Structure formats: structure tokens, C-alpha cells
Amino acid sequence: MKRPGLFALAVLVILLLTSLLLNSLQPRTARLEAMERGLDTFENAQHLLRRDVISVRAGILQSFDPLVRDITALDAALKPLEATGDQDHDRLIQRLRASAARQAALTETLKSNSALLQNSLAYFSTLSANADRLANPNAEEARLSAAMLRLTLNTSPDTQALVDRRVRDLAARPTQSKVDREAREVLLSHARLLRRLLPQTDQDLAKLLAEDDNESRARLRAWIAQERSKAEQTAQRYRYALYAAALILTLLIADLALRLGAHLADLRRRAAFEHDLAAISAEIIAARPHEAKGRIDEGLARLAAHVEGDAAFLFGEGVYGCARMWPTMPRTQRGDWSTSAKALAEAAQASPHSVFNGYADWPWRDDSEQTARRAHVVAMAVSNERGERCVLGFARFRGAVQVRETDLGVMRLALDVLAGAVRRARLEQQRVALESRLQHAGRMEAIGAFASGIAHNFNNILSAIGGYAEMAAAREATARSRARYLREITGAVARARRLVDQILAYGARSPLPLQRVDLSRLVAESISLLRAAHGRRARFAFDQDGGDHSVLGDSEGLQQIVMNLASNAVQAMGGAGVVKISLYRRSNRAPVELSSGVLMAGDYVVLRVEDQGAGMSQATLARIFEPFFTTRAQGNGLGLATTAETARELGGAVSVWSEPGQGAVFEVWLPRQAQAPSPEALTCGRGETVLVIGPGNSALGRDEERLAALGYEPVGFVEPARALSALRDWPERFDAIAVRTEDEDVIVALRRANPDLGLVVIAEASGASVKPLRALAASLGNCSLAACPLSSADLAKLMIDAINRPRASAARQVGPSVSKPGSVEALGGRSA
Known part of the structure; x- marks a missing residue:
């Protein structure tokens, strides 16, 4: 699954768990609780309204503001009672609303009647307090006031009939004055009003007190309790669902953890496999040709340990020619197991991914068995364009070889490493053999050239010795001439001895231990020797740039280079003149061919020797580094050859410039660090x-x-x-x-x-x-x-x-x- 899909799945799981959690912690009872609180508020407001209405009727409450608040509270209490979607319960709510409306209407009527009653009662109270104002006070008015008081307390029909008689009696009594007549009429009007309003007010109050729909409220409370129970049950189911989801996620996470642990173990195992393979490859590459077989056996053992194998083998044909098995077969059981290996190679090539994974007869036998052992075998084969195959196999006699699909790539890499090692070993053997033959041919060619030069020089010396001997043996030769001839013969023999010594020194050159040599000090010492050897006519000028002029080399060989070049310069100038010797450092950024050979890139110290002698022709320059080539009668032709050979051994080269009549310049480039290639480690190609x-x-x-x-x-x-x-x-x-x-x-x-x-x-x-x-x-x-x-x-x-x-x-x-x-x-x- 791709990352966007995983992200979407994670979001859905989080939303699901959040929904389950919210529904389990907060049941959907808020509306029910609001309805229940509304019913409580409605009942409370209704009780307060009754109390206040009774107080008003009893004359205790003089203000109507509490009634207004009670009616407002009654209406507000009905607002949470919204429609439930159930017709029966909606009718109950409508009945409560209708009851509240009736109570409000009765309360308004009571308020109006109470206001009139209070006014009339106040008049009677005032009349009783001012009874002495009547012109003719009599018992009729007192009896009417007493009857009215009884009506105020009791509006029964008897009391109403009594009030009616008292009103008729008072009305029938004749009046003597106008004031009495007017006062009587006002009193009768208030009496008649109280007679009419007091019974009606008590009736309205009775209606208001009777207006109490307890059944509707009880049924609504029962429905609310039932709905709350259902909500709690739903919340409980959400809790169970949340618990189940948590269990499922726990199991999934545990499974994922196990898978990750197994994958991590595979990765560690693969990393260890690759690390060991890299170490095996490095060891095989660094091994010498005679160590290759032992390193391959060690590699087979380490690879077999990784796949938990009991044995391993590597078999190849042609350029992969190899037959290695681990553990090593007992001498009594060794035989030709190539047939079994070829069969495994063919089976591997015929299988997917060129891998055979199954049971086969393993060719190795132990001491107790005389037949091949049956084993679980995993083998992988590779072949080149010529059909030559190389097969790597592992076997386990009890159990299975632990090679997973993810290990196939590393196993193929191991096969490539081992096959490449075998191929390199064979090529190295062939190269060493060819190199040995080439070196032999080169030595024979060098010996031929060397012998030709020796014969030429010795022929010259022998010709001189023979000529002087013949002249000394002549009869006409005098004793003085014979002595001179013998001295010439002695000189020729000395030259021959020196030639032999130089030939031996040149032919017996061997690598010497290198050390750090300061060329500045060495040149200064050499100039002192040169001045003593060549006298005052030859002068030597020494110049150098700043810095370190140390090189890795042999001090005797380097001094011989300085002495040879400076002596040749003096001889080229006829024994008199100035020889300029200088030292400076140079860096060569690319390989370049100089006069004596190729100079590789690197840092060098250059020894420059310049003279103003006769110079050399181009023909002479082409041969000056050949052994025994010389243009002087007394020379042997080994000085410059030795110089070039010494520079080459140290990783340097010699450059020469000369023109006839313009002198010569010799430059010896010596590396500031050892760059000379050893004869055993030539720089080879890579199949170009x-x-x-x-x-x-x-x-x-x-x-x-x-x-x-x-x-x-x-x-x-x-x-x-x-x-x-x-x-x-x-x-x-x-x-x-x-x-x-x-x-x-x-x-x-x-x-x-x-x-x-x-x-x-x-x-x-x-x-x-x-x-x-x-x-x-x-x-x-x-x-x-x-x-x-x-x-x-x-x-x-x-x-x-x-x-x-x-x-x-x-x-x-x-x-x-x-x-x-x-x-x-x-x-x-x-x-x-």
C-alpha cells in the first residue's frame, strides 16, 4: 500500500476511535435532561403561582409582580419541551402548554377581580371607620357589613343569600336626608359588586388550583426515564465496541511488532551477511596467488555459517576452473565429485533465478558411510558467454538450509565474488607465467646487447694490448721503447679492470634500502670532491631555491649521479670552465616522456647540471643512455647509463637538451616520495x-x-x-x-x-x-x-x-x- 493510502486509513481509524470514545463517554441524554429540568421548573413555577394567587386572595400579597414572574417562569419552563417525534408524547406536551395557557388566563382574571375587590373592601373598611358620618346610623348597615365580612371569608350560597337580604333590607329603609341617600347608594353599589365578584373569584381560584395535569407530567417523566435508559444502553454498546477495537488494534500492533522484529532480524542477518561478504571479498583480493585457495575455503566456511549449512562447495569450468569443498573431504573419501556438481549446476540453471532449492545426494561422504548422504541443498549457478559455469552450493543434513528470498541477491553477489576471485587467480597465474617468460626473453635480449657492448670495448682494449705487444716484441725496438710499450699495455689492462669493475657494479644492481637524503647537503659535499679532483681550472656554481630538497633514495647512488654529470660536464669543456649546478622543486601534473623514460605525475626535486661545452648532436643524444656507448676514447659508456638506471629505480627520469656548440643541460627528476614501481607489482590493465x-x-x-x-x-x-x-x-x-x-x-x-x-x-x-x-x-x-x-x-x-x-x-x-x-x-x- 502506498503512503497516501496508509495515511487515509490511519485518519479513518482515528476518526472511528474518536467517535466510539465520545459516544461511550457522553450518552445522548442532554435533550432528555433539559426536558426533565423543564418539567421540574414547570412544577415549581406552578406551585409558586398557586401560593401567590392564594396570598392575593387572602389579602396578604398587595402587589401583582410575583404573579407576573410566576407566569413568565411557567412559560419559560415549557420551552425545553420540544417535539419528540412521538405523537402520544407530543400530545402530552401540548396538553401541558394548554394547561399553562389556562392558568395564565385565570391568573389574569384573578388579578382584575382582585383589584376590584380590594377597592370595594377598602371602601367598606373606610365606611366602618367613619360610621359616625352617617346622619342616621342604624342597625341595617352594621348587619350588611357583618354579612359582607362573612362573604369575604365564606362564599357559600347561604352566605350569599344572607348578603342579598341585607342588601334588600338596606335598600328598603327610607332615608331622611340626601347625604344619607347618597351614602347608602354607594354602599349598596360596593355591596352588590362584592356580592358578585367574591363568589366568582373563589370559583376562578378553585379552577386555577384544580388546573394541574399530573398525569401528563408523570407520563413524560416515565418516557424521559425510558429514553435515558436506552441512551445508557447505547453508550454501553459503544464502550464494548471501543474495547473490541482496542483489542483488535492491540493484536494488530502485536502482529506488526512481530513482523517488524522478524524483518529487523532479517535485516541484521542480511547486514551481517553482506559485511562478511565484503570482508571475504577484501581478503580474497588482497591475497597472494598461493593464498587464494585457503581464502576461498575460509569464505565458504563463513558463508555456510550464515545459512546454517553443514557443508559448502564451489565448482567451476573453464575460466572458473575450481573445485573447492568445505569441510575438506577425508583422504579416503576424496574422489571426482564434479559429476554431482555439474548436475546441481544444470538443475540450478533450469530453476527460476538460476537457484536450485531442494533435496539431492551430497557428494561428500563421512567416515561411517560409504554412500552419498541425502541433504537439503541450495545451489546457485552463473555462466559466461562461452557456456562455462560456476556453481556455489550449501547443504544441510538435518534440517533445511536457511536461505530466504531476500538472501538470494547476497548469495548471487557471493557467487560473483568467489567466481571473480577464481578467475583473477587463474589470470594471475597466466600473467605470472607470461611475465616470467617475457622477463627471461628480456634478460636474454639485454644479455645480447650487453655482450655486444662488452665485446666491442674489450676488442678495442685487446687490439691496443696486441699492437703494443707486437711493437715491444719487434727486434728493432729499443729498451726505452719497449718500456713505453709495456706501460701502455699496463694502462690498457688497468682500463680493462676498471671496465670489468663497472660492468660488475652495473650488472649486480639490486634494490637498496631507501632513506631520506638531503640533496642540498649531498651536492655541497660532491662539489668539494669535484674541486679537488679537477683543479682550479674547473669551477662549480651552485644555486637552489628555498625549501626542502630531500628525496627518498640511496646516498651513494645519488652522489654517483652528481659526480658523473659534473665530471662529464668538465670533460665536455676540455677541463676548464664553469659548471652550473642547481636544485629546485617542481610538480608534474600529467605523465610525460623525458629522454630516459616516462615521468609520472607527482612532486619532484630537479637536479640541473649545465655546461658550456661542445654540445652533442641528435644522433649522440639518441644513444647516450645505452650501456658502453661513448664518444671519448677513454670512456666506457656506463656513467650516463648508471645515472638513468638509478633515477628509474627511484621513480624518476633524466631529461637532456643539447645543441652542437651550445653546451648541454642535464636534468635529473627525483620524486620527493618513493614512486618507483617494484618489479613484482607492475601496473596492469583491466582488459582494455x-x-x-x-x-x-x-x-x-x-x-x-x-x-x-x-x-x-x-x-x-x-x-x-x-x-x-x-x-x-x-x-x-x-x-x-x-x-x-x-x-x-x-x-x-x-x-x-x-x-x-x-x-x-x-x-x-x-x-x-x-x-x-x-x-x-x-x-x-x-x-x-x-x-x-x-x-x-x-x-x-x-x-x-x-x-x-x-x-x-x-x-x-x-x-x-x-x-x-x-x-x-x-x-x-x-x-x-
Whole structure:
């Protein structure tokens, strides 16, 4: 259910509970109570009205205001008595209203008659007080007053007849004066009025006192009591309904709490499963090749514990080739259980979600049984595009494997992790094997070049020794000349010994423990040694920028770099001149190819050695880092080779700029922190596709093997035309280009076919060809040049640089451009 529906349901439940609560706490009796209070008020007002009317008749109450209040209260008491919808009870209310109206009318009549009576009675009272004013007082008037007094107290017919006789007697008595006659007439008028009003007033009072509808009020009270009882019963039913609703909600909340608890337990279990899976994945990735099997077994045990399994296995075919089972089978029971594993894999692939969940014969046997055990098995399979399968299974012999629907995703992830680990282990084994073969081939190639250089230098030394020996053995040679010849032979032998020592030092280079070395202090010490070695004609100027110039390296090797470069500078100037040595810090933001190799991005300390000697040609610059290449008769060609090798081991490189007649500038870039890649941990690819072009099937095969060992997928071509066609037809297929050629037209055509791909040009080491190719590579965008012999580490750096370097938006204009190594253009980035 969506959130709006849940919200609406919650609102309805709240409204229902509120209605039940209100109806249970407040029964609908307000109207009944108002009617009952109206009846009480009506009765009270009626009693007060009777009391006040009697008081007025008795002469106690002289004012009529209480009667007005009583009539008003009587009318107000009838207002709450509204229609009930029941005809019988509505007729009772109408009878009460009619009774109240009659009482009001009688009260008005009594008020009027009482006013007249009080006036006449007042006259008789005054007449009695002034009886002496009558001219002829007699007994008739006294008898009339006495009769009238009796009528006031008793309006019976006898009293009325007595009053009538007294009135006739008084009227029949003759009068003697006019005053007596007038007084008698007034007295008779009041007597006749009292005679008429007093009986009528008593009758009206009797009617008013008799006007009391007790039956209607009693029946209304009974109906009100009955309706109140019904309201209480209805309220009680609402209370029961509220109680039932509370019970239902309590049960629902308890069920929801149980569900939430179970869901929370599932989430915790899943989180623990995923956490263990992440730890297993990290351990497998960090494991060395020989540790992979043990880590996979540990992972199987931990995964089986999560699903409460008694056993687990991982079986794969092809690239997933693996057969691991936990717990390990006893030696007496080990056998080929691949058939059972394949059957489980096929059953899993045929099931929904590629998961088999049921009972099967588990292939592992314990010591007490000779047949496969029946177990509940949960197995999941995965396959690649070639149909090679990998299956992960768990078994429980008593009970069921605890794998829920929510665990299937984590289980599939576990299978991917283990299958990927197996695949990586196999690829790593293949890579190590290929790397071993490539390293062997590289060593053999280096040994060949090394032996060629040694033979050339030793041939020169042996030729000199042989020539001087022949001249010393000649008959015409004098003793003085023979001594000179022997000294030359001794010098040649010394040169040969020094050459052997340097060869041994160069060939026996091994990684030394690195330490923090202050280049400023090291250069200062080296300059002192250089001044003592070269005399006063050679001068050394040292300059440095502010800051720390410490690097990680070997102090002896770094001092050898300074001594080699400075000594070569002095010799290039003929032993006299100024050698400028400087130190400064630079930051390289992108990989760049320098003279001796690729310089990675990072922070560096640059050692710069500049002389004003004869300079070097481009042909010489192309070979100065080759072992045993030298332009001096007394040189051995190992100084600059050693310098370049030491810089490479420390993660740096050497840059050279020189022009004939303009001297030379050497810059050694040394990282401020160790960046040298170890031979055992080459930076490999991740399956990127590389277009490879070779001059022949043999060379192409070697290049493909080296690239495959580095983690790339090579696609080789011998004919450049076919490679260009494939590059144009499917440009997104390739991630980089590697070509072994010296044909500039082929290089330019490849660059124009796809300017965005990194291009690595591999050229043979010949002075005549490297120079124009280097210039061409520098002029093209995203292009690197590598000269043979090329190590796997250098090839790995070049491929990583070619793939990761930001692709150029368009090819640069073809043309040579030369920059000094100290400039920003030569570094491929800006300095810090």
C-alpha cells in the first residue's frame, strides 16, 4: 500500500476511535435532561403561582409582580419541551402548554377581580371607620357589613343569600336626608359588586388550583426515564465496541511488532551477511596467488555459517576452473565429485533465478558411510558467454538450509565474488607465467646487447694490448721503447679492470634500502670532491631555491649521479670552465616522456647540471643512455647509463637538451616520495583492447604476448592497411594503439584515423631513425615513442599513460618542435 493510502486509513481509524470514545463517554441524554429540568421548573413555577394567587386572595400579597414572574417562569419552563417525534408524547406536551395557557388566563382574571375587590373592601373598611358620618346610623348597615365580612371569608350560597337580604333590607329603609341617600347608594353599589365578584373569584381560584395535569407530567417523566435508559444502553454498546477495537488494534500492533522484529532480524542477518561478504571479498583480493585457495575455503566456511549449512562447495569450468569443498573431504573419501556438481549446476540453471532449492545426494561422504548422504541443498549457478559455469552450493543434513528470498541477491553477489576471485587467480597465474617468460626473453635480449657492448670495448682494449705487444716484441725496438710499450699495455689492462669493475657494479644492481637524503647537503659535499679532483681550472656554481630538497633514495647512488654529470660536464669543456649546478622543486601534473623514460605525475626535486661545452648532436643524444656507448676514447659508456638506471629505480627520469656548440643541460627528476614501481607489482590493465601492428608474425606475436601478460586484450595486424580499415570501421572497439615501425607515414595515418586514442610507437634502437621519430612523436597529440630494448615495466607505463591521458580533441599539426628540458612545454604540464 502506498503512503497516501496508509495515511487515509490511519485518519479513518482515528476518526472511528474518536467517535466510539465520545459516544461511550457522553450518552445522548442532554435533550432528555433539559426536558426533565423543564418539567421540574414547570412544577415549581406552578406551585409558586398557586401560593401567590392564594396570598392575593387572602389579602396578604398587595402587589401583582410575583404573579407576573410566576407566569413568565411557567412559560419559560415549557420551552425545553420540544417535539419528540412521538405523537402520544407530543400530545402530552401540548396538553401541558394548554394547561399553562389556562392558568395564565385565570391568573389574569384573578388579578382584575382582585383589584376590584380590594377597592370595594377598602371602601367598606373606610365606611366602618367613619360610621359616625352617617346622619342616621342604624342597625341595617352594621348587619350588611357583618354579612359582607362573612362573604369575604365564606362564599357559600347561604352566605350569599344572607348578603342579598341585607342588601334588600338596606335598600328598603327610607332615608331622611340626601347625604344619607347618597351614602347608602354607594354602599349598596360596593355591596352588590362584592356580592358578585367574591363568589366568582373563589370559583376562578378553585379552577386555577384544580388546573394541574399530573398525569401528563408523570407520563413524560416515565418516557424521559425510558429514553435515558436506552441512551445508557447505547453508550454501553459503544464502550464494548471501543474495547473490541482496542483489542483488535492491540493484536494488530502485536502482529506488526512481530513482523517488524522478524524483518529487523532479517535485516541484521542480511547486514551481517553482506559485511562478511565484503570482508571475504577484501581478503580474497588482497591475497597472494598461493593464498587464494585457503581464502576461498575460509569464505565458504563463513558463508555456510550464515545459512546454517553443514557443508559448502564451489565448482567451476573453464575460466572458473575450481573445485573447492568445505569441510575438506577425508583422504579416503576424496574422489571426482564434479559429476554431482555439474548436475546441481544444470538443475540450478533450469530453476527460476538460476537457484536450485531442494533435496539431492551430497557428494561428500563421512567416515561411517560409504554412500552419498541425502541433504537439503541450495545451489546457485552463473555462466559466461562461452557456456562455462560456476556453481556455489550449501547443504544441510538435518534440517533445511536457511536461505530466504531476500538472501538470494547476497548469495548471487557471493557467487560473483568467489567466481571473480577464481578467475583473477587463474589470470594471475597466466600473467605470472607470461611475465616470467617475457622477463627471461628480456634478460636474454639485454644479455645480447650487453655482450655486444662488452665485446666491442674489450676488442678495442685487446687490439691496443696486441699492437703494443707486437711493437715491444719487434727486434728493432729499443729498451726505452719497449718500456713505453709495456706501460701502455699496463694502462690498457688497468682500463680493462676498471671496465670489468663497472660492468660488475652495473650488472649486480639490486634494490637498496631507501632513506631520506638531503640533496642540498649531498651536492655541497660532491662539489668539494669535484674541486679537488679537477683543479682550479674547473669551477662549480651552485644555486637552489628555498625549501626542502630531500628525496627518498640511496646516498651513494645519488652522489654517483652528481659526480658523473659534473665530471662529464668538465670533460665536455676540455677541463676548464664553469659548471652550473642547481636544485629546485617542481610538480608534474600529467605523465610525460623525458629522454630516459616516462615521468609520472607527482612532486619532484630537479637536479640541473649545465655546461658550456661542445654540445652533442641528435644522433649522440639518441644513444647516450645505452650501456658502453661513448664518444671519448677513454670512456666506457656506463656513467650516463648508471645515472638513468638509478633515477628509474627511484621513480624518476633524466631529461637532456643539447645543441652542437651550445653546451648541454642535464636534468635529473627525483620524486620527493618513493614512486618507483617494484618489479613484482607492475601496473596492469583491466582488459582494455589494444590495436597492435607488427612488422612480422614473430614480432607481432611477442608484442601480443607481452600486452596480454600486462592485462590487455591485443588485436594484432601485420598489414597497416588492414589495421587502418579496422580502426575506421570500429573506432570505439579500441582503447589504445601500439605500433612497431619506423615508417612515419604509417604513424601519421594512424594518428589521423583516430586522434583521440593513445598511440605508442616502438622503434628499433638506431641513431639514424630515433631522432626524426622522436620529433614526430613530440609533434603529434597523445603519442609516445619507446626505443628497444623495452622492459615490461616501461611498456606498462607507456600503455597506462596512453589509455589514461586526456584524449586530444584534434590532432596537432605535424612538425618538429624542440624545447629545452627546463621549460613547461617539455614537462607536459605546469610547475607548481
